[in-house]
Amino acid sequence: MPAFPEAARRAVADTRLRHNLAHATGTIRGRREAAVAELDDWQALREAGRQIKDHVLADLGHYLRLLEERVTEAGGTVHWARDAAEANRIVADLVKATGETEVVKVKSMATQEIGLNEALAEEGITAYETDLAELIVQLGHDRPSHILVPAIHRNRADIRDIFRREMPDAPAGLSDSPAELAEAARRHLRAKFLSAKVAVSGVNFAVADTGTLVVLESEGNGRMCLTLPETLISVMGVEKLVPSWRDLEVFLQTLPRSSTAERMNPYTSTWTGISPGDGPRDFHLVLLDNGRTATLADEVGRQALRCIRCSACLNVCPVYSRAGGHAYGSPYPGPIGAILSPQIRGIGSPVDASLPYASSLCGACFEACPVAIDIPEVLVHLRARAVESSRKHPMERAVMGIAGWTLRSPARLGMAQRAASASRWVVGRGGRIRRLPGPLKAWTDTRDAPAPPRESFRAWWARTDGGRNEEGGK
Amino acid sequence: MSARDDILGRIDRIAPPRDAAGIAASYAAIDRSYLRRHHEDGILDLFAERVADYRAGVRRVTSGELPGAVAAALAARPGTHAVPGGLPAAWLADADPVLLTRDPAVADLDGLAGAVTGCAAAIAETGTIVLDHGPGQGPRALSLVPDYHLIVVTAEQVAADVPEALERLDPRRPLTFVSGPSATSDIELSRVEGVHGPRTLEVLLVS
Ligand code: SF4
Numbered sequence: 001m002p003a004f005p006e007a008a009r010r011a012v013a014d015t016r017l018r019h020n021l022a023h024a025t026g027t028i029r030g031r032r033e034a035a036v037a038e039l040d041d042w043q044a045l046r047e048a049g050r051q052i053k054d055h056v057l058a059d060l061g062h063y064l065r066l067l068e069e070r071v072t073e074a075g076g077t078v079h080w081a082r083d084a085a086e087a088n089r090i091v092a093d094l095v096k097a098t099g100e101t102e103v104v105k106v107k108s109m110a111t112q113e114i115g116l117n118e119a120l121a122e123e124g125i126t127a128y129e130t131d132l133a134e135l136i137v138q139l140g141h142d143r144p145s146h147i148l149v150p151a152i153h154r155n156r157a158d159i160r161d162i163f164r165r166e167m168p169d170a171p172a173g174l175s176d177s178p179a180e181l182a183e184a185a186r187r188h189l190r191a192k193f194l195s196a197k198v199a200v201s202g203v204n205f206a207v208a209d210t211g212t213l214v215v216l217e218s219e220g221n222g223r224m225c226l227t228l229p230e231t232l233i234s235v236m237g238v239e240k241l242v243p244s245w246r247d248l249e250v251f252l253q254t255l256p257r258s259s260t261a262e263r264m265n266p267y268t269s270t271w272t273g274i275s276p277g278d279g280p281r282d283f284h285l286v287l288l289d290n291g292r293t294a295t296l297a298d299e300v301g302r303q304a305l306r307c308i309r310c311s312a313c314l315n316v317c318p319v320y321s322r323a324g325g326h327a328y329g330s331p332y333p334g335p336i337g338a339i340l341s342p343q344i345r346g347i348g349s350p351v352d353a354s355l356p357y358a359s360s361l362c363g364a365c366f367e368a369c370p371v372a373i374d375i376p377e378v379l380v381h382l383r384a385r386a387v388e389s390s391r392k393h394p395m396e397r398a399v400m401g402i403a404g405w406t407l408r409s410p411a412r413l414g415m416a417q418r419a420a421s422a423s424r425w426v427v428g429r430g431g432r433i434r435r436l437p438g439p440l441k442a443w444t445d446t447r448d449a450p451a452p453p454r455e456s457f458r459a460w461w462a463r464t465d466g467g468r469n470e471e472g473g474k
Numbered sequence: 475m476s477a478r479d480d481i482l483g484r485i486d487r488i489a490p491p492r493d494a495a496g497i498a499a500s501y502a503a504i505d506r507s508y509l510r511r512h513h514e515d516g517i518l519d520l521f522a523e524r525v526a527d528y529r530a531g532v533r534r535v536t537s538g539e540l541p542g543a544v545a546a547a548l549a550a551r552p553g554t555h556a557v558p559g560g561l562p563a564a565w566l567a568d569a570d571p572v573l574l575t576r577d578p579a580v581a582d583l584d585g586l587a588g589a590v591t592g593c594a595a596a597i598a599e600t601g602t603i604v605l606d607h608g609p610g611q612g613p614r615a616l617s618l619v620p621d622y623h624l625i626v627v628t629a630e631q632v633a634a635d636v637p638e639a640l641e642r643l644d645p646r647r648p649l650t651f652v653s654g655p656s657a658t659s660d661i662e663l664s665r666v667e668g669v670h671g672p673r674t675l676e677v678l679l680v681s
Contacts, residue, residue: 020662027663044508051504059497061485074646080478132669133660149660156662178661182669189670194584194619210645220618220656220671227614227648228580238481243501245645249637250508252651256600260659263524264600267671268651269614275648278613289477293484 003354008323017153017324024152025314025321031261032312032368038263039253048250050372053306056208056241057296063208063241064287070211074273076283087288088119091200091233094284095125098231100197106215106222107131108202109147109309110235110288112331113344116200127200128192130221132185139166145325145333147311148259153324156181189221199225199280203236204308205251206285209244212272213285216255216265226269232280237288239296239305251308254370258310291344300381304340306371313365313375319358328358335365339378347386356382511634517598518681521632524601528654529667531676540626541568543678544590547624548573553587555624556616560609561592565626580615588622588672594649596632597639601654603627603677604639606647614650623672625652629681 002010011017036042056063068078081087095103103120105111105127117127117138129138136151137144140162144150151159160176163184170184201222205214213234215222226232242248256265274283296302314320314334325333329351330341338359342352356379359365365375475483492500513520518534525532535543545568548555557566557574566574578586594606603625605611617623633639643649656671667673 024663039512041508041512044505048504048506048508055500055504058489058500059492060489061482061491062497064482064485080476080481082477082480086477130670131660132658136660149663151660159661178664178666181661182658182666186669190584193670194581207645212645218656219658219669221669223614223618223650224670227618238485246637246640249640252636252640262653263527264597264602264651264653266528266653266655266657268649270645270649270651272646272648275607278607279648287481289481289484293481293488296485297488 002329003350004323004327004329004358005354007327007329008319008358011324011327012322014324016155018322020153020155021321021324024146024149025316028149028261028315032258032315035257035261035263039257042254045250045254046370046372049254049308049370050306052242052247052250053239053371054303056243057239057302057305060238060241060296063243064238066208067206067211067241068287070209071213071273071283071285072211074211076211076273076285079284079286081286081288081290083290084114085119087114087235087286087290088116090286091116091235092120092123092125094231094233095120095198096123098198100125102126102128102192102196103198103200103233104128104130104192104196104225104229105134105199106201106217106225107134107150108200108235109331110202110237111200112144114235114288114290116235128189128196130189130193130225131217132182132219132221135185135189136162139163143326144331146314147309147333147336148314149311153326193221193224193228196225196229198231198233199229201225201232201234203234203240203285204255205248206236206241207243207245207248208241210272212245212270214248214268214270216268218260218266220267223267223269226271227279230280231282231284233284233286235286235288237290238292255308255310258308258312258368258370291346294346295340295343298343298381301339301343301378303373304336304343304378306373307336307340308371309336310370312368312370313373316364316368317359318362318364319360323358328355330355335359335375335379336373339373339375339382342382342386347382353386356380356386509635510637512599513634517632517634518629518679521596521598521601521627522677522679524598525603525654525677526601528601528657528675530601530654531674532679533677534679534681537680540565540678540680544624544626545569547676547678548588548590551587551622554585555622556583556586556589556612556620558589558591558610558612558616560611561590562610565590577612578616580613580619583615583619586620588620588624588674589616590624590626591617592626592628593631594647595639595642596627597634597636598632599635602639603652604643605650605652606643607650608647614648617650617652618671621668621672622674622676623652623655624676624678626678626680629679632679 079090120127133151146152156176163170204216256262317335320334328337332340338355342355361376522532554575592610593603595604655675656668658669
């Protein structure tokens with residue numbers, strides 16, 4: 001796996017990839033802004049989401065014990081896994097105990113993180129991805145490049161070619177119309193759903209005081225996997241908790257709007273243990289650490305554990321939209337990947353040491369994040385750690401080359417400036433920044449840095465029609 | 475040491491456990507200044523409008539018109555339709571009994587034309603309908619596998635917003651939140667209805 005600068009250089013040279021990405025991220029970004037603007041209490045929801053997640057992290061031991069107790073009472077079995085190998089072992093053993101050699105899967109970041117499909121394959125178990133995009137990625141022997149739309153780097157012609165080549169029951173003369181492609185996938189997977197005995201899923205939220213698990217999705221493949229098979233195995237990171245049922249009122253409002261720009265995603269399923277006569281007879285929950293407790297131990301970096309995997313930060317990131325998801329060399333691409341991967345995997349490898357530099361620090365990700373993770377702050381903090389761990393750092397200059405692209409493009413720069421003005425909360429009274437984070441701290445220890453202007457020049461120009469109308473408006 | 479004790483031990487060292495009162499006080503201090511509802515009036519119109527936004531069919535009917543509307547909707551789609559136990563008999567009064575099959579086995583659902591169910595609650599702001607799979611709603615597979623889903627929503631089931639709807643629901647039941655038909659945007663972000671779930675969702679709103 002090449003480090004970010006090398007991988008990004010290759011991606012940037014791929015014109016088709018760049019076109020697909022620019023189109024997709026630009027579209028989602030626009031739609032998301034409209035969906036968010038509909039709720040006039042957005043900032044309050046965001047703040048509540050941040051506080052709920054911080055509260056859970058501060059009392060994580062208590063809430064995990066509570067969840068375990070409630071899931072068990074409801075008829076489920078809870079397993080604990082220190083790392084990827086242990087989690088894969090648990091899942092493989094559970095599948096083997098059923099006597100099955102095939103499982104259907106709901107799209108899940110946690111199982112990608114631990115490489116579950118590959119681990120199951122080694123045990124002679126075939127895992128079928130059932131989300132359309134994941135299916136495209138799987139059939140294409142490819143890797144996902146986006147949290148929400150993993151096949152974002154593929155266009156319809158690519159997808160048609162993959163289906164024709166890899167899907168044994170693809171109809172003859174399959175065209176590249178999205179409707180026909182989706183229909184082919186529907187037929188291909190229907191037989192699997194109706195015969196599968198074991199399913200594996202991830203979890204969007206786990207409610208500690210009721211033992212309820214929650215999965216959000218669009219296609220209905222999630223519902224199929226969660227209810228038709230006899231055995232359901234769900235893998236979740238230990239940070240995915242909320243204390244109680246009412247807390248979902250915040251995240252069911254912020255997650256769909258941030259991720260797919262919808263008021264609500266087509267399907268959300270919740271289940272508490274097993275329900276006799278409806279759904280799986282056997283339910284297993286695997287609680288995964290895999291670097292999360294190490295992340296919790298870092299007071300600046302732990303905020304990454306608030307992440308609800310909405311992918312909003314990817315779509316606003318000038319570096320991601322240029323370099324693409326594969327360049328990050330991790331299942332978590334984009335700004336969140338740049339802070340999460342080096343923390344959960346450790347900063348030892350060249351890929352992980354380079355990730356904190358995969359950003360222009362423009363702040364757009366922070367502004368978009370529905371749980372207010374200050375990604376730039378964590379990036380700077382991790383850079384300091386990366387620099388400490390390797391004094392000579394050739395990575396930095398190479399990545400700054402990518403950032404330079406941001407600064408040369410007027411549109412991107414405008415985006416960055418709006419974001420910088422929006423993050424003025426770091427600014428002390430008197431319009432000076434009192435203290436900069438990370439290695440810059442030493443500089444501000446003895447002097448104040450000038451604050452970014454309240455409004456960028458470009459925003460002022462647009463508002464006032466080039467100064468003709470100082471009051472704003474048209 | 476077991477993985478459980480190991481992980482909980484690490485967490486307890488990083489974030490030492492607080493007593494129950496301390497945790498409760500910290501939870502109670504969470505700032506919830508967001509709105510409990512975004513709309514005061516016109517909830518039913520808003521709900522109908524938002525459901526239609528997902529390209530679902532939505533019709534407002536009186537309780538007198540409901541049996542006729544159910545019958546017409548089912549007759550328009552050839553084939554047999556699944557009906558769960560506990561669905562009010564009056565809703566099906568005008569429907570052709572030949573078109574209906576009561577509580578079919580999960581294995582038989584794939585061959586059916588559609589399903590008719592009630593619901594547990596609905597959310598106007600988001601155009602969402604929630605099934606708790608109690609009487610009149612059937613098991614989760616019934617509203618999932620057939621290609622067509624007709625849902626009857628009564629006026630008093632419609633909550634203005636997400637917080638209000640969650641208060642009405644029992645998390646111990648399995649819940650399915652439905653917002654429009656099954657859809658994907660995975661291919662160049664063009665929306666395609668019905669990859670795996672019902673391709674057509676129709677809603678009869680009774681008031
Ligand atoms: S960091 Fe924030 S914006 Fe990015 S995926 Fe996580 S929750 Fe979404």
